[in-house]
Structures are given as structure tokens and as C-alpha cells.
Amino acid sequence: MAVDGVSIKVEAGQVLALLGPNGAGKTTTVRMLTSVLRPTRGWARVAGYDTISQSPQVRASVGVLTEQHGLYGRMNAVDYLDFFGQLYRMDANARRRQIEHLLEQFGLAEDRRRRIGEYSKGMRQKLALARALLHDPPVLLLDEPTSAMDPESARLVRDAIRSLRSASRAIIICTHNLAEAEELSDQIAIIRRGKIIARGTTTGLKDLLLGAPEYELRAARPLDGWRPDALENFTLTAQGTDWLRYCTPQPAQVNPLLLKTLLERGIPVTSLQEVPRSLEEVYLRAINSPAGVEVGHA
């Protein structure tokens, strides 16, 4: 079974990043959401339509960037997009306008009449993305949107995805690029062996899986062994001559209090900041948790 009991909800205006190792069930999930695969159990609604009984409506409402681009090498970009525009029942004027706009946006305008077979990997990826966006769908399912792209092109695509966020559009991105997932998404879902093992906002997942945030305070002069032991909800994790690291579940209360205490003691503070916690840590923690253990939902 490729996926088992996957439960996700993405509201209009949200971007969900679906993360997981190869073979975890990301692509299968996307295919079920596009009504290409039929779930043996359960249900899904996409853009208000049931994926089993209203599959043509679902497919009309979804823009999909598939893992394999699936382009026709002998066609040129304009003909290719026009073909899909017709399948999505766009009228000729809207098609022409949208095709011009997307080719401009993705920097493919100059190559519009070249055969797709002559395109580079990155150009193909951009064209495939343009195909997904062509009919301005309310739901976007993007499987590895920036894979095989050079950094500049990847930036361009990420910007495009960011610009696609709107109150009326829901986006799901499947990716192995964790920095991209963190940058683009409001929510993260981690899937392993067909099951969602962690879901929530990036911050929520970090708190859940890595514990309370850690802060680092640097002073302008040595602390002379001073420790703020009297502070509640404060756990010292490391200390140097002029710095200390600590964890607190209530930074809004603890941090001002700590600053005030130091200033009262005549110790000027040069910086106080949260220690960066990468999504990679969250991901690895979730993925490597014992089999069958639900990491939890934030």
C-alpha cells in the first residue's frame, strides 16, 4: 500500500509542503488528489469536488506539475501550452494572453518557437510549471518544482510560486529541498511509508520535535560566572565568558526579564537572538523516529 490513512487539509491561501524520503507516498498522494489514482479506502475533496465521483471537475480545478515533466519534444512551447489550454477549455484569447504572460514570466519568450526537445532541463521544468499554471487553477500540486534547475532559475520559480499565493488558491509542494519548503510553505507535513508522521507549521514542528527554542545572549563584557538561576521557565544549556545559551518555553516573558536583570547589574547586552534550528533537523528527527511512532501533529 503506497499510502495509508493520509489526512491533510489545505485551506485556500495556504501552502503545504509535503516532505518525505523517496517512495514515501508523496507522488501517490498527489496522483490521488488529481483523480488519477483511486483510493481503495477513504475520500478526498479538492476545490470542493470529490476525487472519486467528480474526477473531471477535480482535474479541471487542479494544476499539476508532475515529477516527470511529460513534455512533447517535437512541439514548441506555444503549441504545447495551447494544446493544454484547449483541453482545459480556455477560449482562444485567454489562451494567447496567458501563454504570452507565462512565457515572459519564466523567461521562455525568446525560445517560444524552438522545439521543446532542444530545451535544457531547467527550461523544461519551467515550461511544465507554466502548463500547470495555464488555466489559473484554484489548487496547485507541485511535485519537485525546482529540481534540476540552476540557482537563478530556481529563485525565479520560487518567486513565481510565492506570487501565486492568493486567498483563493491552495498549493501543495512535494519537495526534497527543505530550505525551499521552509521558505515557501505555511505548513509542513512529513510522510513516511505512506503515513503522515508529523504535520504543522514550521515553528510548531520545531518546538514539537526539537523542544523549546534556544536563545543566545552576548554581553559586552564578561559575565564573571553569573547565572540567572532565579528566573522561572529558564534552562541554561551552555555558557561562555561573555555569552550564554538557554531554552525557554515563554520567550516573551523571560527574554525582557533577563535583559532587565543584566542591565540592572550593569552588564550591557550586544545581542540576543534565537539559535537557528533548521527544518533539516526536524525532518531527520521525524524520519528517524522509531517505526510506527507518531511524532505528533502541531
Add this chain to the structure above:
Amino acid sequence: MLERFRPAFIVTVREVRDQFRDWRIVVPIFVLTIFFPFLMNFTAAQVVSFVQRYGGEMLIGERLIPFLLMIVGFFPVTVSLVIALESFVGESERRSIEPLLSSPLTDFQLYLGKLLASLVPPLVASYLGVAVYLFGVWRNVGWTPPPVLLTQVIVLTAVQGVVMVSGAVVISTQTTSVRAANLLASFVIIPMALLMQGESVLMFWGRYSLLWWVIVGQLVLAGLLIRTGIAHFNREELLGRELDVLNLRWAWHVFWRAFAGEARSLSAWLRYEIVRALNRLAIPMALMALLLVAGVGIGIWQANIYVLPPGAFDLQQLKEADPVILQQLQVFGFFSVQGVSYIWLHNLRAVALATLLGIFSFGVAGVLVLMAPLALMGFLAQASAGAGFPPFVFLAAFLLPHGFLELPAIIVSGAAILRLGATLVTPSPGQTIGEAWLKALADWVKIVILVAVPLFLGAAILEVFVTPRTALMLLANF
């Protein structure tokens, strides 16, 4: 209505354009459209000239020209087979099928679009080839085709194309690689080659009217193949299948689960599962009963067309020579256990043959085999009228005694065969074509072995020991 077909046409137009961008398709089509008709022109002119020069039978030349017309039409359309074979599996292999499957196209639209795309360019090429050939023979030997023959060739070419394409598209949707599809293409090529030989015989024989039957037969076959393709078109299979693996363990598991059913003991199986299988066959059984009646009707109809000469079917002899006839019947194995086993095994062989033919013909040929004895009975019954016996007396004498067991046996086995064949053209949601077929096979085994075989045995006993006496008694007293 047109809106329903529009997306299919969009797919067709794209694919046709793509084909004309591929020189591997364009070159053969061009050669078969232009060069090949010229070659056939040359051949026709040479043969006609040869025959004229040596004062031979002009019939040979006259028959050769229409035959070559058919060949000129057929050759370019064979390209459609190659295109159709890779229509789905080729895209699947190139991974370009997923965006299509994710588009709002329905299964029917996608299927039809691909089917037309495989058919249209080779068909247009065929007609161009025919035009080139006809122009050539008109110029060289002054021959013009009779309008009916020309219509037949045009329709026949199209129908042959549809049959090849629909068969090839079915293969294309059910395989995982172009290589596998090409290997399976022999299931289309060999029957088409045999068909062409049959059509060639008709052309040289000059029985052009029979070509209409060939056309109708192929139309029915094409319809069934298209239905098969659409019924078993499965997006999931197209995307998900990576390997063609013959999984015998899985096949046995599916078969056994369907065969054993939910019964926990032999008695429960006999009581419930057989009844359930019969219930599943209710519609095919009703259809089979109607077809047997139709078989009798066909026999009666044919008897009215092919009337036997007077005296050829003299039942009066049977009336008068009763004791002698009984002795003669004994010589032929009647009134003996050997006779029973012979008739029983003969009927079982007929069912086995019907099953085999039914599997490869969506059940149709299998049913025809089982209808044949009834058609013969209808023919003889009608012929008996000429000998002074009402047909129903003949049927009561020769069919009724053992028929009350044999007819149900034919009906149930025919229904099982029909279902086995029809499974291939019936949608089976949630299961693969193989799974559905194995379940139908399990029902066939249950019904044929546990219902039909005992019934046939009972019928054979009656046919050997009771029917001859009843027949002679009835005829003697009529």
C-alpha cells in the same frame, strides 16, 4: 454532443501533427501512398498485357486489378498498427502521459482521441494510394471500378484499419513497454493476415457480394475491441505498472478465492456457491436460451432456402423398418455403455472447443458452436415437414427425450462461456482485466464441471437408450 467529442479531436489533431513531424512515420506513408500504387499499376499492366499477348483468359487480368486495388488500400493502413501500438504505452514509457491523465479529459475522450490519431493519417494515405492506383490503371489499361466495388474497397479499408487500430490500442493500454506491445502485435497481425487471405480468395473468386459480410463481421469485431479497450482503460494501471510479470501465485490465489467462495465446507460450497454462480449467470443463461431458439429459427429459415429434394429425407422408411432399424442402431453403438461414453465425451469436446473459441472471440464463436446443433435440428425439423411429419413431432421424437437434460446443460455451459468471453468487454471497476477473467473462469469451472458435465451424462444415457425407441414409437404412431 459535439462538445463531448471536441476534447478527443483536440488530442487527435495534436497527435496527427506530431506524427507528421516524425520522418519514421512520414516516409513509409509516402512510399506506400505514391511508390507502391505505381508498382501495382505496373504489375497490373504487365499481367493484363501478358494475358492479352498469349490470348489467355482475360478473367485473370480482370480479377487481378480489383485485388490489387484492395492491396493498395490495405498496405498504407497497416502503418496505423504501428502508431496505435505505441499510442498509450509509448507515452507511458516517455512519461508524457501523466499530464494528459491529469487533464479534464474523460477516459472515453482520451481513448477516442488516440484511436482516431492512429487511424486517420494511414487511412488518408490509403485513400490517396487508391486514387493514385485507380488513375494509373485508368490511364494504362482503361479500367474503372464499378461503383459498388469501389465503395466496398473504401469501406473495407476503413474497417480493416479500425479493427487493427482498436486491437492494437487494447494491447497498448494493457502493456508496460513498447517492446511488449510489439511482441503482442502478432495477435493482430496473424488474424489480419489470415483475413486478407480470405478476402483475396473472395476477390479472385469474384464473389464481391460476400465482402459485405466480411465488412459487417469486422465492424462487429471492431466494436467489441473498442468496447474492450474503453471498459478496461485504467489510468492507475497506465501510470503504476512498471513490469509485465506473470504472477502465477497471484493468479491461483484469485482463482481459488473465487472458486471456493465463502463456503467453509464442501456441503456449504455445493449448496451455496453453485447457486450463487448460477445466479451470476442468470442473464447470460436467459440470453443463451434465446440464442438457442434463434438457432432453431435459423435452421428452419435455411431449410426453406435450401430445400431437400423429395425422398432425400424419408421418415416413412423409419416407420416401416422398426425392428431392423433398432438392430442397425445397436451396431452404431446405441443401447450400449460405449454409446453413452461416446456421446457424452463428444458433447464435452464440443463444450471444450466452444470454450476455447469463446475465449478468443468474446464468447461469440463459442456460442455459435453450441447453437449449431440446434440450427441443425431446426433444419431437419423443417425438412421433416416435407416428408409429411409436422416439425414439432420431429423435435418431440428426436430432441425431447434427452433434450430436457441436454438443453439446460448447453444453456449453463454456454452462459459460462459467454461470461468468460464477455468479461473482456465488460468494465470491471476496482479490479484488473486478469482478475475479472480469473473470477469468470472460476465460475466456468464450477458450472461446467458440477452442473453441465453430469447433465450431459444423463442426457447421453437418455439419448442412447431412450431417444431411439421414443423416436421410432412416435414416428410409427403418427
